[in-house]
Amino acid sequence: MASSSSSKRRRSYDVFLSFRGMDARNYFLGHLYTALDQSGINTYMDSEDLKKGEQISPALMEAIEESQIAIVVFSKDFASSPWCLEDVAKIMECKEQRGLMVFPVFYKVEPREVRGQRQGYAEAMAKHEVKFGEDSEKVKRWKKALLDAGSLSGWHFMDGYEAGLIQDIIQEISTQLDRMPLDVATYQVGMDSRVLELKTILNLQSKDDVLMVGLWGQGGVGKTTLAKAIYNAIFREFQGSSFLEHVRENSRSSNDLVLLQVKLLSELTPGKKITVLNVGGGSQLIQERLCNKKVLIILDDVDDERQLNALARDCEWFAKGSRIIITTRDKHLLTYLGVDHIYEVKTLEDGEALELFRKHAFRRNRKIEIMRNLVDSVLHYAKGLPLALELWGCFLCGRGEHEWKSTLQKLTKSTNKKINDVLKVSYDGLEDNEKEIFLDIACFFKGQTTKYIKKILDSCDFDTTIGVQILIERSLISEEKGYLHMHDLIQVMGIDIVKEESRDDPSQRSRLWLHDDVFYVLSGDVGTSSIKAIVLKLPKPEETYICPNAFTNMRKLRLLILHNVDTSFQGPIHLPNELRWLEWPNCSMIPEFGYGPNKLVGLDMQNGKIKQVPGQFKDFIKLKFISFRECQSLVCMPDLNCTPNLELLDLSKCKNLERAHESVSYHNKLQFLNLGECSKLHHLPNVLHSKNLQLLNLNGCSKLQRLPDFSDKMKGLQGLNLQETSIEGLPASIENLISLGEMDLSGCKKLAVLPSSIYRLPKLEF
Numbered sequence: 001m002a003s004s005s006s007s008k009r010r011r012s013y014d015v016f017l018s019f020r021g022m023d024a025r026n027y028f029l030g031h032l033y034t035a036l037d038q039s040g041i042n043t044y045m046d047s048e049d050l051k052k053g054e055q056i057s058p059a060l061m062e063a064i065e066e067s068q069i070a071i072v073v074f075s076k077d078f079a080s081s082p083w084c085l086e087d088v089a090k091i092m093e094c095k096e097q098r099g100l101m102v103f104p105v106f107y108k109v110e111p112r113e114v115r116g117q118r119q120g121y122a123e124a125m126a127k128h129e130v131k132f133g134e135d136s137e138k139v140k141r142w143k144k145a146l147l148d149a150g151s152l153s154g155w156h157f158m159d160g161y162e163a164g165l166i167q168d169i170i171q172e173i174s175t176q177l178d179r180m181p182l183d184v185a186t187y188q189v190g191m192d193s194r195v196l197e198l199k200t201i202l203n204l205q206s207k208d209d210v211l212m213v214g215l216w217g218q219g220g221v222g223k224t225t226l227a228k229a230i231y232n233a234i235f236r237e238f239q240g241s242s243f244l245e246h247v248r249e250n251s252r253s254s255n256d257l258v259l260l261q262v263k264l265l266s267e268l269t270p271g272k273k274i275t276v277l278n279v280g281g282g283s284q285l286i287q288e289r290l291c292n293k294k295v296l297i298i299l300d301d302v303d304d305e306r307q308l309n310a311l312a313r314d315c316e317w318f319a320k321g322s323r324i325i326i327t328t329r330d331k332h333l334l335t336y337l338g339v340d341h342i343y344e345v346k347t348l349e350d351g352e353a354l355e356l357f358r359k360h361a362f363r364r365n366r367k368i369e370i371m372r373n374l375v376d377s378v379l380h381y382a383k384g385l386p387l388a389l390e391l392w393g394c395f396l397c398g399r400g401e402h403e404w405k406s407t408l409q410k411l412t413k414s415t416n417k418k419i420n421d422v423l424k425v426s427y428d429g430l431e432d433n434e435k436e437i438f439l440d441i442a443c444f445f446k447g448q449t450t451k452y453i454k455k456i457l458d459s460c461d462f463d464t465t466i467g468v469q470i471l472i473e474r475s476l477i478s479e480e481k482g483y484l485h486m487h488d489l490i491q492v493m494g495i496d497i498v499k500e501e502s503r504d505d506p507s508q509r510s511r512l513w514l515h516d517d518v519f520y521v522l523s524g525d526v527g528t529s530s531i532k533a534i535v536l537k538l539p540k541p542e543e544t545y546i547c548p549n550a551f552t553n554m555r556k557l558r559l560l561i562l563h564n565v566d567t568s569f570q571g572p573i574h575l576p577n578e579l580r581w582l583e584w585p586n587c588s589m590i591p592e593f594g595y596g597p598n599k600l601v602g603l604d605m606q607n608g609k610i611k612q613v614p615g616q617f618k619d620f621i622k623l624k625f626i627s628f629r630e631c632q633s634l635v636c637m638p639d640l641n642c643t644p645n646l647e648l649l650d651l652s653k654c655k656n657l658e659r660a661h662e663s664v665s666y667h668n669k670l671q672f673l674n675l676g677e678c679s680k681l682h683h684l685p686n687v688l689h690s691k692n693l694q695l696l697n698l699n700g701c702s703k704l705q706r707l708p709d710f711s712d713k714m715k716g717l718q719g720l721n722l723q724e725t726s727i728e729g730l731p732a733s734i735e736n737l738i739s740l741g742e743m744d745l746s747g748c749k750k751l752a753v754l755p756s757s758i759y760r761l762p763k764l765e766f
Contacts, residue, residue: 013044014177016067018087020078028107028162029073035166041173046087064090069101069173072149074114079124085142092145101176101236104154105169115150117143175270181232182243184225189356189386190348191229198230201341202323204237210315214334215327217345220387220489223327226345227298230325234296238322240268241296244311246485248303249447253539254279257310261286264311268295279310287317294321302328308337347384354379356386360393374404381408387487388423394475395426423493426474436460437467438476442494443511444535444561446486453484455625459580459601460558507531525549533559541566541586551575551591558599560584584608597621606630606650613638621645629653629674637661645669652676652697659683665708668692676700676721684708695719699744702726709733723747732757740764 015036019029029045036043044063064070070091078084094100104114112118117125128139157165184191201213215223228243235241242264244250251257261282265274269289276282295318299311312324328334334342348356357379361370378396382388396404410425427438437457445453450468457464468484471477477486486494502508506517510532518536521527523545531554541564550573551557557576561583573591575582577598582591588609593600597619606629613628613636623643627650628634634654640646640663649664651657652674658681664673665685671692675681677700684707691713698704699721710717710733717737724747734740735757743764745751758764 012066013063014041014068015043015173016064016070017043017045018070018084018091019073020075020081020084031162032166032169035170039170039174041177061090064094065098067100069103069176071103071105073105073107074109075107076109076120079121079146085145088149089141089145092148099236102149102152104149104152106154106156108158111150111156115147117146121146179235179241182228184228184232187356187359188229189359190352191226194226195229195233198343199233201343204234207321209320210318210322212315212324212326212339214339214342215325215345216331216334216342219329220385220487221345221347222386223345224300227300227325227327231296231298238296239294242267243298243300245300246447247299247307248301251307257307258282261310265289268293283310283313290318292319294319296323298325300327302326303330303333305333305337348386353382353384353389357389357393360390361396363397370401370404374401374408377408387489391423391426391475395429420493420496423490426476427493427497433463434467434470437462437464438471439494439498439511440533441477441484441486442491443498443513445484446491447483449482450479450484451482456559456581456602519544522546522550525552527551527554529553529555532556535559535561536563536565538564540564546573548573601625609633612636618642624648626650632656639663640667640670648672650674651678654678655680657681660685665689679703687711689713692716697721698725699723707731710736712736715739718742726750729753730755730758734758735760738762
């Protein structure tokens with residue numbers, strides 16, 4: 001089985017095909033190769049015509065080593081070819097040493113004939129023994145390879161529909177190729193020995209039980225890295241595998257647990273329809289779907305028994321031979337859960353710590369010489385913690401000795417030598433723009449989408465794109481699949497920086513996010529100009545008293561996000577004009593602002609009880625994003641003349657909205673207009689001239705019978721959704737929408753004929 005280091009080996013081919021050419025080349029193999037190729041599977045098909053002598057060629061050996069999967073087609077005369085036997089011997093060697101997946105196809109031959117070397121296979125092997133000697137090491141290797149390969153699970157075909165067999169093979173190979181190894185770490189120092197220890201503990205040879213193993217250790221010690229490394233080393237030995245990362249973060253509510261259950265089932269039972277309505281139902285479905293399947297499940301960062309109860313409560317949920325691995329900081333949780341073994345993930349040994357640090361600190365600057373005592377001082381402060389070693393190495397990479405000494409002097413002045421101080425050096429080296437972005441992410445936005453975070457922080461006049469890139473380069477945050485992540489220790493460091501602004505009085509801090517601190521400030525007239533941002537997202541609605549003067553003294557407040565904070569407003573609430581982003585779903589009214597121009601860029605009041613937008617919008621010239629989604633009482637669309645910089649307007653599911661304001665017709669900056677499911681909407685302006693409009697969604701506007709004309713300025717519209725509307729025709733001016741690439745007309749029952757001009761649109765496909 002492959003070690004964690006060998007998993008990084010370059011793979012040139014998806015599949016290596018081994019076969020006896022005279023038996024199958026022109027028929028079955030030709031069709032199989034064509035089907036693999038048409039499915040986009042990069043396949044190496046060995047050509048026996050090119051084989052010379054009896055030793056496997058270096059090129060062929062390399063092709064086997066650089067493939068992910070080998071398919072061995074055992075046919076009637078397969079064993080008569082020394083080359084084929086050398087192929088299968090090399091393939092089985094790579095299976096053992098490099099993790100190569102091997103699938104046999106028994107083509108018009110019985111599997112027992114292959115593994116037991118009976119009948120034709122017995123005759124062929126006897127001839128080889130005569131030629132090479134009965135005790136020849138070569139013949140012994142061939143016999144063992146036939147035994148091992150013939151014992152593997154694959155496909156058996158004697159007669160019938162070959163196309164069906166090929167389709168089954170393609171489906172299985174595609175599924176296996178989708179199960180890719182995880183990206184572990186740039187440098188996996190110390191991983192191989194720990195993986196070997198874990199493999200011993202996991203006792204993979206035992207097929208008679210289900211084992212649960214816990215990986216326990218402090219934050220930043222490498223639990224997740226080790227879990228990914230062991231996953232890569234063994235996941236091919238299971239019928240299905242799933243690595244659920246960030247379980248703690250992703251299970252804050254019952255609905256979050258349901259999503260984790262769906263993800264687990266999707267990864268372990270690909271292609272099957274999955275419907276989970278609640279946690280209990282999800283647990284039952286996991287038990288039913290997986291009770292006969294040998295699986296590998298890794299639950300990363302578990303901190304509550306309910307998470308395990310929902311995802312892998314009982315060993316009997318899974319087939320024998322399954323393995324469940326749990327990473328956590330809480331050793332008692334593992335004891336309480338009764339796992340079979342607890343493996344402590346310890347800090348690196350001195351030699352390993354030095355190796356990891358040097359790989360990060362000197363990887364691109366090998367000519368720079370640093371005194372050993374400076375390196376030793378860094379190792380002393382890092383104390384073998386991989387996260388600290390990586391961060392320090394990245395920070396010091398390319399710097400001279402004087403910078404090393406200056407950095408180390410900063411540490412010696414600190415009374416606290418714990419990891420928090422080490423991590424804070426990375427923060428102290430940032431410019432003010434990056435510091436503000438970092439603290440906002442640490443306190444409010446960890447684990448949220450990059451797009452959402454950038455939209456909010458850009459509205460606060462930060463240079464977010466370059467700021468985020470610098471934070472990634474400094475190893476303070478990471479981006480994965482469109483989400484920004486931050487290690488727990490780094491987040492704690494950022495949070496501690498904010499708390500240090502005032503340990504005893506939250507009203508003197510720049511950021512508030514804790515329930516008690518936010519309510520302390522909002523319920524009384526204690527707000528100060530120190531407060532820059534308030535973000536509180538409660539798990540469920542909570543009735544809250546907010547003092548009318550709560551925001552009066554928060555002159556620097558730029559960000560206010562309150563989810564599930566319900567209030568009946570005993571008087572008007574005044575917000576400062578410095579506020580850039582207001583996100584308050586379910587709010588009963590739009591708070592008032594001071595006189596004169598304000599700086600608000602984003603306004604999200606979805607699902608509120610707003611009937612109409614007040615006239616004060618005339619001062620909202622910087623507004624770019626407005627969402628009144630699901631505001632059921634809203635009857636009038638706001639006048640967009642008051643918001644000349646508006647880019648997005650979301651009025652979807654406003655069930656009582658009847659008319660679109662005429663100002664939408666000429667708005668120059670509007671890009672996205674969402675009126676979807678406004679079931680009473682029946683009127684749009686006669687002509688649309690909005691030159692920057694990219695998406696117009698009218699899905700579900702069942703009362704809408706006609707569309708406006710589109711002027712020749714509407715060259716930017718890319719998407720038009722008219723699904724389930726009552727339109728009776730499309731205007732001939734639709735030909736002006738030269739960028740239109742997507743248009744949905746499904747459910748338009750009254751639409752009978754399309755204008756001929758629509759066929760002149762260059763990007764629209766029919």
